[in-house]
Amino acid sequence: MEEDIKREDLDYVYREIELPLIPIIARMEKVGIKIDKEYLSNLSKEYHSDLEKIEKEIWKYGGREFNINSPKQLAEILFDEIKIGEVDGKSLGIKMKKTSGGARSTKESELEKLRSLHPIIDKILEHRELQKLLSTYIDTIPNSIGVDGRLHASFLQYGTTTGRFSSNNPNLQNIPTKTERGKRIRNAFIAEDGYVLASLALLSQDSYFIKTFQDRRDIHSAVAMKVFNVAEEDVTADMRRRAKVINFGILYGMGVTALSQNLGSNRKDAQIFYDNYFKQFPTIAHYLESIKTFAREHKYTRTLFGRKRYFPSINSPLPFMRAMAERMATNAPIQGTATADIIKIGMNKVEVELEKEGMLESVRMVLQVHDELVYEIRQKDLEKAKRIIENGMINAIPSEFIKDMTPVPLEVSMGFGKNWGELK
């Protein structure tokens, strides 16, 4: 494949990023991460007890016992037996989506529409949450623990089209963070005695954006100020949340319909947000357009460091195929630069420095979650380790790749603690 790599100009990505990373990932997999089995066992008991209570309530509301985990049976109960969404046989006209297979969807965003009509809905959603946490994490992770008491997942360097890692057996890149019940699972990921866990996260990167970063202000709040036309002190938590949706969604090609659903607003308002966004950030609109133009001509895109992804259907006569390819083409260099190239280079740099200092035993990388690295560090080496890790990541971008660009500091944040759930 040497010739292919040369012909495709992938030399830097291959030799400077991916190759040196192989033994580093091998070591991370071999080291694994310590799990508090007893903590998970206690959590399991608590959540199973909650689950059973909720199950009985759902059956009571439903009028009979049925398998709540079956979307098919659930739809029968909700729509054929309780007839939620109808009054005296007349439909209330709530538009419920169908699944790709034509069945009545029971996914969360659909059930939300029925929330105020029947108390069973809240119970079903709570049941779903508990069932998910138990079956995917709490009752399953312990089965993967090795004789050394540690979990050795796989991290696949070739696992994605954008250059990110993927993780499996088990997947340690989707451990819950969102809900209170979910967060508690992270407490089960612990440090060895005499060690602490440290997490390093990359903070995200137009002139307004760059200025915001240089001033070390919050990017989503800054965008909220612009799109809602308010002063910094008048940005509410809800405005910030909406701005964040806009930031990520629009960047990845979200349409006005999806935007309105995400914001919980009507289409007209969503269209106003959408137009206002690109009016306020014309350089972003221009950047996204230039990626598409390049992709249409060359059938591929590249990240900042040259990682390549092909889009054979970018000029398809089918509008949907074409639009899909355009979204993937604009996403690939953004996602790939930030959460593949940069963090991979940083991982290499940190490891080189640790090896130089003879610290590979006392500082071990244990997890990678796209923009986050988790290290297990011997307590007494913490200060020095912190400097090395932070420096390696902050200096990840070699200057020759950004010589024509406005300098933007690569910001990181670090937290420390005895488990993954409470890193401060």
Added chain:
DNA sequence: CGCATACGCGCC
């Protein structure tokens, strides 16, 4: 019985 698919949902 094993396998593939549909559905749903966890993360960044």
Added chain:
DNA sequence: AAACGGCGCGTTTGCG
């Protein structure tokens, strides 16, 4: 009717 990007995996269901 009309799809923001990238993943892995659990349970259910139907098929060979």
